Amino acid sequence: MLKYYNELTYYIQRMIGDKEKATDIIQETYTKAIEKSRQIDIKNERAFLYKVARNIAIDECRKSNRREIITYEEGDYSIPKEEQPDEITLENVKEEILIEALNSLPKRLKQVFVLHVFDGYSKKQIAKMLDIKENSAQKYVIHATEKLSEYIQSKQWD
Secondary structure, eight states, X not given: OGGGHHHHHHHHHHHHSOHHHHHHHHHHHHHHHHHHHHHSOOSOHHHHHHHHHHHHHHHHHHHTXXXXXXXXXXXXXXXXXXXXXXXXXXXXXXXXXXXXXXXXXXXXXXXXXXXXXXXXXXXXXXXXXXXXXXXXHHHHHHHHHHHHHHHHHHTOOO
C-alpha cells in the first residue's frame, strides 16, 4: 500500500492546496485502510486509498468551511473525473468483472447477448443468423442479462 503514498499526497494536495494538511490526510487514510484491511479483503488497494483519501479531504474541508476554495481549485486545476486515477482504476475493475461475467455464461447465451448488446443486432436479425426463433432470442437476452446481473452483484466490494 505504501507505493501509492506520493501520488496520493500529490492528489490531495492539489485538491486542498495545503501540503501539510494533505500529509495529515494521507496518514489518516493509511490508518483507516490498515484498520479496514483487517476486517475485509481489499481487492484494489489503489482505488480504495484514493476513495478514502478523497472522503477524508472533503470531510476536513467541510469542518474548516473551505468548500468554496476546493470547488474553485478542482474546477481550474484538476483533471476531469473520468481521467482521475481512482476513476480509471474503478472503471478497469468494472470492465474486468464484466468480462468475467460474460465468460461465465453458457455459449449460446453469451453469443446472443454479445450480438444484441455489443454488436447492435435486433432480436429478429439474431434469430435469422442463428436459425432460432425470435422469441428464443428474446429469452436468451433476458436470461443472459439476469445471469450477468447476479454475477456482478456477487462480485461487488465496499
